[in-house]
Amino acid sequence: MEEQLIIDFLQSFFNLFKARIEEYKISDNKIFGILGWLNEDDKQNFILKTNFDIFFIFKAKLLCDYLLENNFIDGDKIVVSESDLVLRLIKDGWKENEANEAINFLCSFDVKMVDEGEETDSFYIHF
Amino acid sequence: MKIATLSSKKLGDSYEGSLKNNYLYQGGYSEMDDDIGWHDFMLRNYDAQIGRWVQQDPYQEFATSYTYVGNDPINLTDPTGGLSWPPPGLGKVVSSASGSVGNVLTISGQVGSAVNLLSKVSIIINTVSTAVNIISSAVEIKQVGKQVAGSSANNGEPGPVYGMGFWYNFGKGFKDGGVDTWNFVESLKTRRGWVNLLDGLNNINPMGVWTPEKVSFYASTPDLIMEELKKIPNMTIDDWGYAAGYGGEKVIEILLANKAAAVIKAKLVEVAPAAKGVGRIQAGSLKEFKSLVKQLSKPGSQLTKSELQQFEKLTQQFGGKLRYDLNPVKGKILQPHVQVEGLGTSVGSRHIWVGQ
Numbered sequence: 001m002e003e004q005l006i007i008d009f010l011q012s013f014f015n016l017f018k019a020r021i022e023e024y025k026i027s028d029n030k031i032f033g034i035l036g037w038l039n040e041d042d043k044q045n046f047i048l049k050t051n052f053d054i055f056f057i058f059k060a061k062l063l064c065d066y067l068l069e070n071n072f073i074d075g076d077k078i079v080v081s082e083s084d085l086v087l088r089l090i091k092d093g094w095k096e097n098e099a100n101e102a103i104n105f106l107c108s109f110d111v112k113m114v115d116e117g118e119e120t121d122s123f124y125i126h127f
Numbered sequence: 128m129k130i131a132t133l134s135s136k137k138l139g140d141s142y143e144g145s146l147k148n149n150y151l152y153q154g155g156y157s158e159m160d161d162d163i164g165w166h167d168f169m170l171r172n173y174d175a176q177i178g179r180w181v182q183q184d185p186y187q188e189f190a191t192s193y194t195y196v197g198n199d200p201i202n203l204t205d206p207t208g209g210l211s212w213p214p215p216g217l218g219k220v221v222s223s224a225s226g227s228v229g230n231v232l233t234i235s236g237q238v239g240s241a242v243n244l245l246s247k248v249s250i251i252i253n254t255v256s257t258a259v260n261i262i263s264s265a266v267e268i269k270q271v272g273k274q275v276a277g278s279s280a281n282n283g284e285p286g287p288v289y290g291m292g293f294w295y296n297f298g299k300g301f302k303d304g305g306v307d308t309w310n311f312v313e314s315l316k317t318r319r320g321w322v323n324l325l326d327g328l329n330n331i332n333p334m335g336v337w338t339p340e341k342v343s344f345y346a347s348t349p350d351l352i353m354e355e356l357k358k359i360p361n362m363t364i365d366d367w368g369y370a371a372g373y374g375g376e377k378v379i380e381i382l383l384a385n386k387a388a389a390v391i392k393a394k395l396v397e398v399a400p401a402a403k404g405v406g407r408i409q410a411g412s413l414k415e416f417k418s419l420v421k422q423l424s425k426p427g428s429q430l431t432k433s434e435l436q437q438f439e440k441l442t443q444q445f446g447g448k449l450r451y452d453l454n455p456v457k458g459k460i461l462q463p464h465v466q467v468e469g470l471g472t473s474v475g476s477r478h479i480w481v482g483q
Contacts, residue, residue, distance in 0.1 A: 003305075016433070018472040042473035075450055075466045075475065082457060107458045113424075121424040121477055126458020 002054060006031070009057045010048065012064035013111070017123055018071050020045070026050075045114035045126070046123070058103035063102040067125075078127050171208030180208065286369055293368035300372025308376065408437040416445050417474045420467060424477040431482055435465070436478065442467055453481065 003026060010020065012020055014035060022043070029051060031097035035044040067073045072080050080088070082103060089099040108126035165172040165181055172181040173195065183192035190197075196205050286303075287296045362370075407423075408430075410416035420427065423438070430438060439449050447470035453463040462479040 005410055017476045019476070037471065037473045040473050041472050042471065044473060044476075075452070075468070076458075076478070077452055077455070110459045120421070120426070122460065123476060124459045126455045126461065 005054065005057050005061075006050060009061040009064070010111070012061045012068075013106075013109070013125075014123070015068055016064055016125065017076075040124065046111050047114050048111045050107065051071060053105075056101055059098055059102040060062075060105045060109070063106055064101075073125070076123070076125055082127050168205070168208035173208065176412055180279075182208075287363075287365040289363065289365045291365060293371075295365045296365045296368030297372035297375070300369035300374075301376045302372075303369075304373040304376030408434055408441055410441060410445075413445055413470065416441065416470070420474050420477050420479065423479045429482040430481045435481055438465075442470070449479075 007021070007024065010024075010031070010033075014021060019035040019037050022034045022036045024031055026032075030048060031046075031048040031050060033046050033048075035046060036042075067078060068098065070088075072078055072085065085103065086096065086099045089102075090096055094102075106125055107127070110122040112119040113121045113123065163172075164176060164357060165174050171184075173179075174181050178195065179193040180195065181193075188197070286300075288299060291299075407421070410419045419441075423430065440447055447467050449465045449466050450468050455461045455463075460478075462478075463481040465481060466476075467474050
């Protein structure tokens with residue numbers, strides 16, 4: 001259940017980068033996986049250490065979906081201000097504390113890219 | 128055709144079979160590669176046929192990256208294919224003091240190779256600093272009335288620790304001298320380090336004339352320095368210990384300077400790839416470009432301003448463009464970065480870090 005929550009969130013998170021999880025495995029509190037992109041041959045290995053608070057996962061997934069649906073993301077950047085985003089979320093039925101918590105969680109979250117066995121860049125979202 | 132007829136390569140061919148000297152260009156700085164006719168310098172290859180460097184200037188020293196010493200071979204030389212010598216401004220400094228830029232080469236003892244250049248400059252600066260530093264250290268110590276004080280000898284670090292005796296301060300002086308030496312060697316990784324070095328030489332010796340004889344004199348007479356120290360009145364045993372330790376380190380430094388030159392050379396080579404700048408912003412195909420983006424997205428791979436310009440041009444050549452994000456305000460990583468757009472979402476996810 002918990003594992004599926006994380007994977008669902010991860011897929012929503014990677015949707016922001018137009019990527020999809022093609023393979024993954026979970027071992028020692030880490031998720032190892034491979035991403036693919038539509039119409040591209042490139043693949044990207046990634047690793048996620050699952051030592052974060054799972055409490056916010058569900059809302060963070062909804063936030064990712066919300067950002068994508070509303071075209072609020074450009075590359076890795078949320079293109080509306082944080083206060084605007086909170087107001088819009090509230091307007092769409094979110095509680096203020098939930099919106100803030102989800103935003104804070106998402107802004108502190110990153111997934112490491114792995115190139116030739118070496119952790120290099122990261123997938124992350126920021127304002 | 129005329130050019131070919133008159134070229135040095137053509138001349139060389141006619142002497143094929145005779146004893147060859149592969150160290151033609153700029154003396155011993157480079158070795159001639161017979162197969163391709165290039166002069167192999169430490170950092171770049173030089174093609175005398177066309178009078179241009181084959182690779183771009185790793186330091187972007189001049190407006191165009193392939194010209195030799197900015198088309199000023201009368202006043203400048205380039206021992207490594209990296210920075211021209213003397214660095215800009217220094218020629219004027221030295222020439223204004225000595226009346227000739229040529230004295231810069233006198234300083235280096237008419238060297239025949241980059242290694243010799245480095246080693247001899249090392250010897251000179253450290254020999255000179257031996258004398259000046261020890262004496263100024265002692266003088267300053269005296270001037271501050273026996274307080275623990277910084278001095279020119281140790282770049283503001285505390286000098287002797289009074290009351291601790293000769294041997295304690297000997298060790299401290301020796302250690303401080305070693306730190307100075309290390310900092311000096313490290314500084315030679317940078318243009319600023321070389322600028323400081325020759326600025327320092329000029330300050331120490333305003334006439335700017337250092338002949339090999341003078342170098343030899345100072346290098347071989349540490350006893351003279353100690354004799355000079357003895358002339359300074361009111362030195363305590365602590366002063367003596369510190370000065371002797373500091374001086375001792377400098378004497379060893381002088382003796383090892385020739386060996387250290389190899390280390391300095393190695394360090395210059397080591398630092399060269401990072402300093403090469405535009406040298407790393409190259410890709411001949413989209414695949415290579417994507418590979419480059421991966422390399423540049425590694426932590427610590429910040430682009431310089433000129434590199435960023437090169438990278439933007441390169442991105443445009445492949446049909447993409449850069450999205451600038453120089454001021455992220457909230458998120459896990461807030462470093463300025465750019466991202467590539469229009470060349471695929473995989474490469475677009477990468478962060479190309481931009482130096483502050």
